[in-house]
Amino acid sequence: MYTELDPKIASHVAASVGSMDAYWMPFTANRQFKKAPRLLAKAKGMLYWTPEGREILDGVAGLWCVNAGHARPRIVKAIAQQAEEMDYAPPFQMGHPKAFELAERLVQLTPPGLSKVFYTNSGSESVDTALKMALAYHRARGEGHRTRLIGRERGYHGVNFGGISVGGMVANRKMFGTMLGGVDHIRHTHDLSKNAFSRGQPAHGAELADDLERLVALHDASTIAAVIVEPVAGSTGVLIPPKGYLERLRAICDKHGILLIFDEVITGFGRLGSPFAAQHFGVTPDLMTVAKGISNGCVPMGAVFAKQSIHDAFMNGPENAIEFFHGYTYSAHPLAVAASMGTLDTYAEEGLLTRGAEMAPYFENALHSLKDHPHVIDVRNIGLVGGIELQPIPGSPGKRAFDTFLECWNQGILVRFTGDTIALSPPLIIEKAHVDRLVGTLGAALKKLA
Numbered sequence: 001m002y003t004e005l006d007p008k009i010a011s012h013v014a015a016s017v018g019s020m021d022a023y024w025m026p027f028t029a030n031r032q033f034k035k036a037p038r039l040l041a042k043a044k045g046m047l048y049w050t051p052e053g054r055e056i057l058d059g060v061a062g063l064w065c066v067n068a069g070h071a072r073p074r075i076v077k078a079i080a081q082q083a084e085e086m087d088y089a090p091p092f093q094m095g096h097p098k099a100f101e102l103a104e105r106l107v108q109l110t111p112p113g114l115s116k117v118f119y120t121n122s123g124s125e126s127v128d129t130a131l132k133m134a135l136a137y138h139r140a141r142g143e144g145h146r147t148r149l150i151g152r153e154r155g156y157h158g159v160n161f162g163g164i165s166v167g168g169m170v171a172n173r174k175m176f177g178t179m180l181g182g183v184d185h186i187r188h189t190h191d192l193s194k195n196a197f198s199r200g201q202p203a204h205g206a207e208l209a210d211d212l213e214r215l216v217a218l219h220d221a222s223t224i225a226a227v228i229v230e231p232v233a234g235s236t237g238v239l240i241p242p243k244g245y246l247e248r249l250r251a252i253c254d255k256h257g258i259l260l261i262f263d264e265v266i267t268g269f270g271r272l273g274s275p276f277a278a279q280h281f282g283v284t285p286d287l288m289t290v291a292k293g294i295s296n297g298c299v300p301m302g303a304v305f306a307k308q309s310i311h312d313a314f315m316n317g318p319e320n321a322i323e324f325f326h327g328y329t330y331s332a333h334p335l336a337v338a339a340s341m342g343t344l345d346t347y348a349e350e351g352l353l354t355r356g357a358e359m360a361p362y363f364e365n366a367l368h369s370l371k372d373h374p375h376v377i378d379v380r381n382i383g384l385v386g387g388i389e390l391q392p393i394p395g396s397p398g399k400r401a402f403d404t405f406l407e408c409w410n411q412g413i414l415v416r417f418t419g420d421t422i423a424l425s426p427p428l429i430i431e432k433a434h435v436d437r438l439v440g441t442l443g444a445a446l447k448k449l450a
């Protein structure tokens, strides 16, 4: 099973896991992985260690989630204490004090108006929750004919049926039938012919927001409930909104009474150098989905932030009636709430929700030093997110990025790849020396593979 690994490493790995047969791994080439496993066994700060003790610098905050770095003491302590104090409390028709306290703290961080929090356990659940809220909101105010949901090409909104329906990644959609009906997509904003090697927001493409007008003309605004976009798309290769694009999308939604949903699962909690992308870009959505950084990835958690007016539209039946028939057994799970409190404490103490803005110029310059490396066709960045797009190997899309990812892993850094783009999204505690090591190693990997 471990024949492709160095025999010494293989025996360590084998000892640490035993059989790998039973675990059907998510979003993974299972057969390939099990022949040459890449395992992580320990984490602290900016670092991981493999079972055999090799140090790996974390260039992607786990999976865009460990924003405060690994094993932070306040978070560890909060989770441990909560596990002793109360492991679980039912969230339906019941509550626990810290869930309310956390909600009050969270809405201090959001843009004005997003004053209500609905808890979930993941980004996918947040997305499906927000889509359901949008539909139910219109129905509650007598516009039940607004049933269409609009996503965007190359969007990623998780893997549940709502999320893949509005999502725009063909591999995530094509195997799963017809999904939700009544969904349409606006065009994506990625245009290397005009915007390659942009620093921050690209100059060209604000007019792509007008594609929403095309769908309004086709379907009529009275049939459209909401539009969902990632302010910066992460999973599909770090797609940064052109200057003026989000403002224009907001204006078109307002004009037609369409709700605007920002999926901030990746951009939320400091990734761009502001608490949320909404503040970074100065555009406030009606609903905002988050996960990942809300609990530093330590215990699964997500949330939807809603405008007061959306919440209030539900509060119109008899007082003893449930207003929104939706929720999860683990909504506001005490361990997740505790992890989130410890996370917010850590963010506040260390100024992490704005630290990305301080580090961004250094990160940007380092990334753009890769411009003339082999096969690099674009470098793009915003806050502490970077994308390096590589020329695909003819006939083997994605292989160049996968090989680069593997070479990086062998050389001791963890990066992400999607299509032929390498993505970086390090923990927000990153120091300049880490940036140098990340980018230096990535550059060396690109040269080695040339």
Ligand code: PXG
Binding pocket: 063, 064, 121, 122, 123, 124, 125, 127, 156, 157, 158, 159, 230, 234, 235, 236, 263, 264, 265, 266, 291, 292, 416, 417, 418
């Ligand atoms: N929305 C967005 C914008 C995301 O990035 C989700 C929803 C779903 O979250 P959950 O918690 O259900 O996974 C995500 C998740 C990658 C990568 O490689 C990104 C995500 C997940 C897995 C891989 O970029 N983002």
